[in-house]
Structures are given as structure tokens and as C-alpha cells.
Amino acid sequence: AQSVTQPDIHITVSEGASLELRCNYSYGATPYLFWYVQSPGQGLQLLLKYFSGDTLVQGIKGFEAEFKRSQSSFNLRKPSVHWSDAAEYFCAVGFSGGYNKLIFGAGTRLAVHP
Amino acid sequence: DADVTQTPRNRITKTGKRIMLECSQTKGHDRMYWYRQDPGLGLRLIYYSFDVKDINKGEISDGYSVSRQAQAKFSLSLESAIPNQTALYFCATSASGGLYYNEQFFGPGTRLTVL
Numbered sequence: 742a743q744s745v746t747q748p749d750i751h752i753t754v755s756e757g758a759s760l761e762l763r764c765n766y767s768y769g770a771t772p773y774l775f776w777y778v779q780s781p782g783q784g785l786q787l788l789l790k791y792f793s794g795d796t797l798v799q800g801i802k803g804f805e806a807e808f809k810r811s812q813s814s815f816n817l818r819k820p821s822v823h824w825s826d827a828a829e830y831f832c833a834v835g836f837s838g839g840y841n842k843l844i845f846g847a848g849t850r851l852a853v854h855p
Numbered sequence: 856d857a858d859v860t861q862t863p864r865n866r867i868t869k870t871g872k873r874i875m876l877e878c879s880q881t882k883g884h885d886r887m888y889w890y891r892q893d894p895g896l897g898l899r900l901i902y903y904s905f906d907v908k909d910i911n912k913g914e915i916s917d918g919y920s921v922s923r924q925a926q927a928k929f930s931l932s933l934e935s936a937i938p939n940q941t942a943l944y945f946c947a948t949s950a951s952g953g954l955y956y957n958e959q960f961f962g963p964g965t966r967l968t969v970l
């Protein structure tokens with residue numbers, strides 16, 4: 742069955758530290774991969790997406806993610822976290838065909854300490 | 856102007872009341888979706904629509920109904936709201952056709968509280 746796993750429910754980092762949020766998926770073919778961010782009380786904002794090509798993708802707000810087919814992973818990274826990055830982050834996987842299915846992970850809540 | 860809009864943005868209602876959440880889009884997309892978000896569960900699909908005459912149940916459709924009034928409008932109804940329907944609701948749209956995945960575009964969300 743298709744699934745998306747974000748192993749870390751909560752992560753706390755210090756401002757200025759590096760960040761990596763993990764995402765693993767289960768799917769037989771090449772998926773379409775997304776990271777969204779949701780700030781407190783806000784809607785979803787697309788950070789970046791991977792459809793094909795270079796497996797390292799750059800997004801907004803200084804985020805990047807790397808698709809590793811062998812590990813079925815699409816981890817999100819940022820070299821230096823800012824206090825404003827405190828939010829919930831969702832990994833999502835899209836599947837072509839049918840109704841354009843999109844499955845979300847449960848989310849990782851990021852706290853940033855000054 | 857936002858491409859996908861949702862009204863209301865916040866709503867508090869009582870158990871047993873009927874409530875409708877509305878979604879409009881100006882992207883010209885055929886497909887529209889309703890999701891709900893609960894803490895620790897991510898977003899889950901309630902209903903989706905390929906066009907005005909094609910509506911399908913998603914993962915968690917019990918207790919909900921939808922209406923596709925036009926290509927640009929897709930409404931979600933709770934006939935008799937219950938407290939465990941308290942959640943953040945998102946509408947999304949996507950194009951159709953093509954060989955590859957058609958990205959979904961999300962509205963700002965409606966926060967619903969059922970007392």
C-alpha cells in the first residue's frame with residue numbers, strides 16, 4: 742500500500758543550527774514529492790517539489806530536499822534555521838493516474854530555541 | 856487575488872447543526888478536492904470531483920456530503936455536525952489529463968469547531 746512516513750513528530754533546534762526533516766514513502770514507481778509548511782494558524786505553503794531531473798531541489802525560504810530512490814526518501818534540509826521557521830512541516834507524495842492521489846505524512850512540528 | 860478561496864475562514868457551530876463550507880477557484884481546473892486536517896494525522900481526503908457530474912468518495916467521507924455547483928465551485932456539507940468533525944478543512948484543485956501528476960493547489964483552509 743502507498744504510504745508516507747515522517748518519523749519525527751517533534752523536533753527542536755537552536756536558531757542558527759542546521760535542520761533535517763525526514764520523509765520516507767512506500768510506492769513501487771517514481772513518485773511526485775512535495776514538502777509543505779504550515780505556520781501556526783495558517784494554511785499550507787508549498788516549499789518545494791520534485792517531479793524529475795536533478796534529485797537535489799531548491800525551494801523557498803532557503804530550504805532544499807534530496808530525493809534518494811534507493812532509500813525511498815525525500816528529506817528536507819536547511820543549513821541555518823531562523824526563529825520564523827518554527828512551524829509544522831508536511832511531506833506529501835503524489836501518484837499519477839486515477840484521481841491524482843496525494844498522500845500526506847502526519848507532519849513534523851519544528852520548534853526553534855533562541 | 857487568491858486562486859483558491861474558502862468561506863468561511865472560521866466557524867463555530869453546535870452539535871446537530873447543518874453547516875456548509877464553500878470553495879471557489881479561478882484556476883480553470885476540472886478537479887477539486889476536500890481534505891480535513893487533524894493533529895498528528897496530516898491531511899486526509901474526504902471527497903473529490905473530476906467535473907460537475909463526477910463526484911467520488913475519498914478516505915473519510917462518512918458524515919459529509921458535497922455539491923459541485925459549477926466547474927469553479929465545490930461545497931462541503933456536514934448535515935448534522937458532531938464534535939469529532941472539529942478540524943481544519945482544505946479545498947484543493949488540480950488540472951486533469953496529461954501523462955504525469957497534476958499538482959494540487961490548496962485554499963487557505965476553514966477552521967471548524969463543533970461544540
